[in-house]
Amino acid sequence: MSIRMMTLVWDTDLPATEKLVMLALADCANDEGKCWPSISTLMRKTGASERTVQRAIQALKEKGLLRRDDVHGRGCLYFLNPRHVGTPVNTAPVPQRREPPSERHPTPVTEAPHPRHGDTQTVIEPSENHQEPSEESSPGSEPSLSVAEIVDAWNDLAARCGLVTVVKLTEDRKRKARTQAKRFSIDDWANVWRNIEQSSFLRGGNERGWRADFNFILSESNFVKILEGKYDSAQGAAGTSARRKSDREIGMGLARDRRTALDRAIDEGLTNLDVIEGIVR
DNA sequence: GGTATGAATTCTGGAGCTTC
DNA sequence: GAAGCTCCAGAATTCATACC
Structure with missing residues (x-):
């Protein structure tokens, strides 16, 4: 010693x-x-x-x-x-310090301070070709969607709703998207896309002008809240689902027709988000 | 000033593999 | 056998904000 x-x-x-x-x-x-x-x-x-x-x-x-x-x-x-x-503290190498939130980059460009070897910052150009089949397979729990499908669906939704689109697909985002895909079914995803589109709160209609972004929906707790319609500002915190809001706004009959078509598409094993979103819309 | 809450970030440990 | 490396998922921590 x-x-x-x-x-x-x-x-x-x-x-x-x-x-x-x-x-x-x-x-x-x-x-x-x-x-x-x-x-x-x-x-x-x-x-x-x-x-x-x-x-x-x-x-x-x-x-x-x-x-x-x-x-x-x-x-x-x-x-x-x-x-x-023995270097004095004020000149010694200091531990990594996070930026305060106000100085952080907005969602798409946030980067880990210690990128692992092999990490990539892939620029996503939505297309039908950037599938990652090898990464999607997991014994025991099949993902409902591929990462590419999730990103495409989000970017499409974001473009329509004035939200921030995914520009860079980090390894962290891929991992979280894969996890979410395993946790939730394809109809859960369809419902979440619809609830986001119908929630003024998630689209910036709140006191701070905050808007949902891709990282936000990749959190399991946030995903569940969106799914359950808790961001449905018109219905308050009572927990009324966005589905009911949809019924009210669109008309009960039309909403039922759309839901029936959506359920049928899901039953038939339809996995194309564009088609499902088309039905929802 | 203290506390609660939500979101974001960082840390940790397990597993599997490779190299020497 | 010892050590290194990467990937992954969950836990822990940090920070800003709101409220009392």
Whole structure:
């Protein structure tokens, strides 16, 4: 154990996990900062998982606080960097800090501060060709729609309702869309599109002018609320569904006809959102 | 000033695979 | 066997706002 190293680590302004791993390393190090604990030793000392320890080591390396030399067959040698560790807080590498919401980018261009290797910021040009069949399959729970179908349907709806269209399809958005597609049936999606279109609140008709965006609907709780008609401003918070509002505005008979056609289309296994939306409209 | 709420972001751990 | 890497889903945290 190096008291000198540990004292320097305590004075750093590191995120909790990184500081904990750094302390565990300092606990094994000599006064030169040299040590060779295994990942499992660091796991035991910190109480963190293997993955968390690895990530913390990677972050410390990137910040210059740590150097790691691989020793084939013998694990790794770590060198704590006293110069960096001892750097005053105000000049030390600071942890990632989020922008306040008012400074954040609007939905489509929000990016994770640590994009993973292989992440892409794909520019979506709605078409019928950007299917991702390999990503949609999941044993046990088949998604009701593909990511491309969801994005296309949203962009179509957004264009009609003056909402923000999806310009970039991040890995995070893809993942959430896939999750939603597995959670909800195709008629749930059709109902959500319709409820958004019929909700003045979701289209900016609120005190702050806030509008629903793609990320908003990818939240499970938001999706359920839209589905249940809780954003139906005309009906208030009583929970009356947008479907009933649709009946009132369009006329009971017409709405019933449309719903019947929609149910029939769904029963027949129709998966084309454009067709379904055409019926809904 | 304290508290509750909603939305957005970040962190964490499991699984599976590869490399040395 | 040890370590690294990526993907994924859920938990935790942060922040702004509204309300008392």
